Amino acid sequence: xxxxxxxxVIGVVGGDGIGPYICAEAKRVLxxxxxxxxSAGKVEIRDVSGLTIEERARAMKAIPAGVLDxxxxxxxxxxxxxxxxxxxxPWPNLESANVAMRRELDLFANVRPVKVPSQGIDxxxxxxxxxxxxxxxxxxxxxxxxxxxxxxVTTTQGAERIVHLAFDHAKKNGVNRVTAVTKANVIKxxxxxxxxxxxxxxxxxxxxxxxxxxxxxxxxxxxxxKRRTQFRVVVLPNLYGDIITDEAAEFQGGVGTAGSANxxxxxxxxxxxxxxxxxxxxxxRAQYADPSSMMRAAxxxxxxxxxxxxxxxxxxxxxxxxxxxxxxxxxxxxxGATGAKFADYVMETLQDx
Amino acid sequence: xxxxxxxxVIGVVGGDGIGPYICAEAKRVLxxxxxxxxSAGKVEIRDVSGLTIEERARAMKAIPAGVLDxxxxxxxxxxxxxxxxxxxxPWPNLESANVAMRRELDLFANVRPVKVPSQGIDxxxxxxxxxxxxxxxxxxxxxxxxxxxxxxVTTTQGAERIVHLAFDHAKKNGVNRVTAVTKANVIKxxxxxxxxxxxxxxxxxxxxxxxxxxxxxxxxxxxxxKRRTQFRVVVLPNLYGDIITDEAAEFQGGVGTAGSANxxxxxxxxxxxxxxxxxxxxxxRAQYADPSSMMRAAxxxxxxxxxxxxxxxxxxxxxxxxxxxxxxxxxxxxxGATGAKFADYVMETLQDx
Ligand SMILES: CC(C)[C@H](C(=O)O)[C@@H](O)C(=O)O
Ligand SMILES: CC(C)[C@H](C(=O)O)[C@@H](O)C(=O)O
Numbered sequence: 129x130x131x132x133x134x135x136x137v138i139g140v141v142g143g144d145g146i147g148p149y150i151c152a153e154a155k156r157v158l159x160x161x162x163x164x165x166x167s168a169g170k171v172e173i174r175d176v177s178g179l180t181i182e183e184r185a186r187a188m189k190a191i192p193a194g195v196l197d198x199x200x201x202x203x204x205x206x207x208x209x210x211x212x213x214x215x216x217x218p219w220p221n222l223e224s225a226n227v228a229m230r231r232e233l234d235l236f237a238n239v240r241p242v243k244v245p246s247q248g249i250d251x252x253x254x255x256x257x258x259x260x261x262x263x264x265x266x267x268x269x270x271x272x273x274x275x276x277x278x279x280x281v282t283t284t285q286g287a288e289r290i291v292h293l294a295f296d297h298a299k300k301n302g303v304n305r306v307t308a309v310t311k312a313n314v315i316k317x318x319x320x321x322x323x324x325x326x327x328x329x330x331x332x333x334x335x336x337x338x339x340x341x342x343x344x345x346x347x348x349x350x351x352x353x354k355r356r357t358q359f360r361v362v363v364l365p366n367l368y369g370d371i372i373t374d375e376a377a378e379f380q381g382g383v384g385t386a387g388s389a390n391x392x393x394x395x396x397x398x399x400x401x402x403x404x405x406x407x408x409x410x411x412x413r414a415q416y417a418d419p420s421s422m423m424r425a426a427x428x429x430x431x432x433x434x435x436x437x438x439x440x441x442x443x444x445x446x447x448x449x450x451x452x453x454x455x456x457x458x459x460x461x462x463x464g465a466t467g468a469k470f471a472d473y474v475m476e477t478l479q480d481x
Numbered sequence: 482x483x484x485x486x487x488x489x490v491i492g493v494v495g496g497d498g499i500g501p502y503i504c505a506e507a508k509r510v511l512x513x514x515x516x517x518x519x520s521a522g523k524v525e526i527r528d529v530s531g532l533t534i535e536e537r538a539r540a541m542k543a544i545p546a547g548v549l550d551x552x553x554x555x556x557x558x559x560x561x562x563x564x565x566x567x568x569x570x571p572w573p574n575l576e577s578a579n580v581a582m583r584r585e586l587d588l589f590a591n592v593r594p595v596k597v598p599s600q601g602i603d604x605x606x607x608x609x610x611x612x613x614x615x616x617x618x619x620x621x622x623x624x625x626x627x628x629x630x631x632x633x634v635t636t637t638q639g640a641e642r643i644v645h646l647a648f649d650h651a652k653k654n655g656v657n658r659v660t661a662v663t664k665a666n667v668i669k670x671x672x673x674x675x676x677x678x679x680x681x682x683x684x685x686x687x688x689x690x691x692x693x694x695x696x697x698x699x700x701x702x703x704x705x706x707k708r709r710t711q712f713r714v715v716v717l718p719n720l721y722g723d724i725i726t727d728e729a730a731e732f733q734g735g736v737g738t739a740g741s742a743n744x745x746x747x748x749x750x751x752x753x754x755x756x757x758x759x760x761x762x763x764x765x766r767a768q769y770a771d772p773s774s775m776m777r778a779a780x781x782x783x784x785x786x787x788x789x790x791x792x793x794x795x796x797x798x799x800x801x802x803x804x805x806x807x808x809x810x811x812x813x814x815x816x817g818a819t820g821a822k823f824a825d826y827v828m829e830t831l832q833d834x
Contacts, residue, residue, distance in 0.1 A: 212666040215673045216680065224667055261614075261633070261668055268670020276674035278633040280614070285627065311720070313565040314577055315614055317621020320568045321629035327569065344727035347700060351731040367664070371724060374697035378704040 130434040135172040136203050138429070143208025144181050145404025146417035151208035153471035154422035158206070160475050161430070161438050176202065181211040185219045190228035199233065204429050205397040208422065209404040226399070230257045235390035235397055236286065237293050239428075240373040242380050248357040249379055254294040255369025257390060259286045260318070262366045282318040282365065287325035293391075294363035295333045301361075306330070307339040309346045309364040309372065322365050343368045350375055377401060381450070387424025389432060396432055398425035419467040420446060423474060445477040483787040488525040489556050491782065496561025497534050498757025499770035504561035506824035507775035511559070513828050514783070514791050529555065534564040538572040543581035552586065557782050558750040561775065562757040579752070583610045588743035588750055589639065590646050592781075593726045595733050601710040602732055607647040608722025610743060612639045613671070615719045635671040635718065640678035646744075647716035648686045654714075659683070660692040662699045662717040662725065675718050696721045703728055730754060734803070740777025742785060749785055751778035772820040773799060776827060798830040 130136050140155050142148035158173060165171040177183075178195040191199070199205060212224035229235070238255035261280045268278040291308070298306050308326040310319035323340065330338040341349070343364075349355045350372070356379075364372060377386040383402035390397040400421030408414050423446055431439030449470065483489050493508050495501035511526060518524040530536075531548040544552070552558060565577035583591070591608035614633045621631040644661070651659050661679040663672035676693065683691040694702070696717075702708045703725070709732075717725060730739035736755035743750040753774035761767050776799055784792030802823065 214666040214669070215677050220673075221669065227667060261664075268668070268673075270670060270674075274637045276635045276670045278668050278671040280631040280633065282629045283627055311614075311723075313567040314580060315621070315631050315720075316567070316574065317623060317629045318631040320573075320621075321623075323568050344723045345736075347724045347728040348731040348736060351704065351728060352735075367668075370664075370697045371700045375700040375704060375728070378701040382705075383698075383701060 130203065133203065135169055136433050137201060138171065138173045138433070139176040139199060139202030139205045140173065141176050141179050141199075141205060141207040141210075143179070143404060144211040145209060145406040145409050146414050147208025147210070147404050149414045150400070150417050150419035150422045150467055151206065153419040153467045154206060154426045156471050157423055157442065157474055158426050158430070161442065161478070162435075174202075176205070179210060179225060181213070181219075184210075184222060184225055185213075188219075188222070190223040190225045191232060196232055199229070200395065203396070204433050205395070206422070206426055206429055207397055207399045209400055209402060211404045211406065227262050229397060230390055233390075233392055233395040233397065234258065235392040235395060236289055237389075237391040238369060239293075239389040239391060240369075240377075240386060240401060242373070242376045242386060244380050247353070247379065251359055251376055252297065252361055253369060253373050253376065254290055254297070254361070254363040255373060256286060256290040256322075256364065256366050257369075258366075259283060260366030260368075280315065280318045280367075282321040282325075284321065284325060287322045287365075288329060291326045291329040291363050292332075294361050295329060295336055298336050298361045299333060303360045304335060305337045305339050305360065306333075307341060307346075307359050307362045309341050309343050309362060309368050311343050311368075313342060319365065326363065343372070346372060347375060350379075373401060383421070384418045385420050385424070385450070387421055387426075387428055389425070389428040391432070396429070398429040398432070400425060415466045415468065417467055419470060420450065423471075441478050442474075444479065445474050448477050449474050483556065486556065488522055489786050490554060491524065491526045491786070492529040492552060492555030492558045493526065494529050494532050494552075494558060494560040494563075496532070496757060497564040498562060498759040498762050499767050500561025500563070500757050502767045503753070503770050503772035503775045503820055504559065506772040506820045507559060507779045509824050510776055510795065510827055511779050511783070514795065514831070515788075527555075529558070532563060532578060534566070534572075537563075537575060537578055538566075541572075541575070543576040543578045544585060549585055552582070553748065556749070557786050558748070559775070559779055559782055560750055560752045562753055562755060564757045564759065580615055582750060583743055586743075586745055586748040586750065587611065588745040588748060589642055590742075590744045591722060592646075592742040592744060593722075593729075593739060593754060595726070595729045595739060597733050600706070600732065604712055604729055605650065605714055606722060606726050606729065607643055607650070607714070607716045608726060609639060609643040609675075609717065609719050610722075611719075612636060613719030613721075633668065633671045633720075635674040635678075637674065637678060640675045640718075641682060644679045644682040644716050645685075647714050648682060648689060651689050651714040652686060656713045657688060658690045658692050658713065659686075660694060660699075660712050660715045662694050662696050662715060662721050664696050664721075666695060672718065679716065696725070699725060700728060703732075726754060736774070737771045738773050738777070738803070740774055740779070740781050742778070742781040744785070749782070751782040751785070753778060768819045768821065770820055772823060773803065776824075794831050795827075797832065798827050801830050802827050 142151045176198045210225040213219045238257040240253040242251045263281045312319040312323040377383045386401045427442040495504045529551045563578040566572045591610040593606040595604045616634045665672040665676040739754045780795040
């Protein structure tokens with residue numbers, strides 16, 4: 129409960145690539161909506177720096193120590209995409225800062241809603257966010273030059289808390305089924321445990337059915353217009369959540385339209401589900417990057433820290449502006465479909481409180 | 482080269498659930514097409530038994546020893562789906578016989594074509610088939626009651642042979658790009674090696690570009706009608722191949738329409754990409770199961786053992802009958818849309834040799 133906290137601190141991390149551009153627009157919208165609260169000292173919005181890929185590389189750490197302290201001083205973080213280096217990049221072994229932040233702040237739930245009302249799509253994904261195939265960061269094992277190992281881990285506690293969150297959400301929203309996605313027929317130990325825990329937790333919710341699917345079939349079912357509408361609340365281990373939510377977001381207009389909440393007991397972080405798109409920056413198109421994803425994230429942030437009505441207003445404005453935006457994009461970028469123009473339009477569209 | 486072998490032995494494994502039904506129809510088509518060769522002693526088609534879930538459970542082995550010997554006497558195996566037990570089933574720890582067979586016969590390449598000519602879709606997936614997240618079968622590690630581990634492994638040799646196969650296929654078919662799918666930004670060691678090997682192998686094919694995507698983005702891109710047609714030849718580690726090929730098959734009409742070839746240096750096995758659908762059997766609907774997937778597998782088998790023209794004829798007949806079949810299904814099952822009727826229709830449709 130944030131009503132007693134004063135000020136509620138919102139940290140803004142611009143990120144890499146198009147991150148600073150789209151994040152600045154989302155921040156502008158937040159500042160606009162929280163003007164009174166900021167003036168009254170109820171909310172503070174501050175930048176957190178030191179997390180660009182260059183700074184992380186210099187520190188040789190996914191999250192430099194000082195920055196982690198800064199992040200821990202925030203109640204909620206709005207974060208732009210952070211470039212994750214891979215083989216062949218400079219600093220190939222640097223762990224993903226996104227993954228590190230989720231772990232270091234123990235943000236165990238990655239909550240990703242996808243909605244296409246006209247198609248009957250109303251999904252919310254609860255992705256386990258701190259273990260699974262992501263658990264050890266970059267610390268796999270090259271046994272020899274010829275053999276490379278990685279590990280996947282499910283802990284009872286890790287699975288329990290995410291499954292509980294999904295069932296609690298279903299219960300609160302009157303949804304009578306939760307879908308659990310694993311590959312427990314092959315990846316029997318870790319996915320087997322996830323499924324076992326899901327079945328155990330499900331017993332605490334006698335009014336809600338557990339619906340079990342394998343990840344391969346789930347990826348196929350989402351494509352089928354007749355079958356995909358049967359899903360509402362879905363809970364998945366980390367890697368499957370990563371894959372399925374990107375696929376799912378595509379039906380809503382692509383990863384550029386989807387925000388995501390990373391929630392822990394103590395901290396929270398809100399981000400786009402897409403990457404930093406360095407190519408857009410190289411090609412000089414960064415100012416045209418669509419800030420919708422970051423604004424969706426900002427709306428989730430507002431809801432999380434207790435401004436439920438503001439969150440609803442921002443979401444409605446984004447729903448409306450989504451149509452405007454597509455029109456502008458269709459009629460060409462030359463006439464000013466920049467992220468900044470879009471943010472202006474969103475702010476104009478916000479209904480009166 | 483099978484032209485010197487006499488007889489070429491084709492083993493048929495019916496499988497579980499709907500497997501024996503759809504496999505029998507595919508076998509009937511094979512026998513029809515190979516009548517002359519069987520009479521001349523050039524081909525032998527034999528059943529291989531002992532692999533039902535009950536038999537495997539009794540032997541407490543994914544592939545009972547005697548059965549493995551039988552399988553090794555076949556040049557090519559046509560295999561119906563085999564039920565894979567998971568947590569909560571009887572025999573939960575029995576390894577998947579599908580996975581075990583791929584490993585025991587060293588069928589390192591799982592080749593899965595998906596085509597929708599009307600939509601410009603012409604994909605062929607080369608799924609690594611013996612390692613990755615599938616490597617240890619059911620042998621994960623329960624460190625304590627609270628912590629469950631599984632392992633993912635990429636070996637240099639394992640990655641090299643599948644990537645080479647994909648590039649060779651591209652080269653032979655005049656395709657100038659091969660797409661490699663990993664999550665090398667997070668699963669840095671094993672997926673990192675897969676990507677590293679792909680880049681190294683790509684250097685042997687200067688006329689072919691390597692196109693790199695992360696699995697989450699790939700799952701999203703397949704949904705986008707404008708972007709998915711850019712893919713032709715795709716190579717993936719085991720688990721990603723499992724997920725992406727099920728999703729891909731959906732555009733072609735579902736997993737029920739897709740066959741798959743499991744190829745090794747010495748042995749080969751052809752199967753549907755779907756499961757045994759025990760529910761259809763329980764509900765008394767097994768005879769209505771669509772045998773298309775097994776017949777596609779049979780066509781791939783024919784091509785593999787050297788009957789390229791017969792393979793082409795069967796594929797064409799299946800393309801034509803696909804439309805008939807949909808019509809029958811739409812007009813209801815009561816008037817006889819059984820797998821057997823469908824097989825009759827396919828055989829009538831086969832063009833003269
Ligand atoms: C950038 C990457 C590390 C990240 C992930 O895999 O989790 C992203 O794909 C996401 O889904 O947030
Ligand atoms: C049944 C299962 C073990 C198998 C797999 O995961 O490989 C199936 O999904 C497939 O794709 O052939």
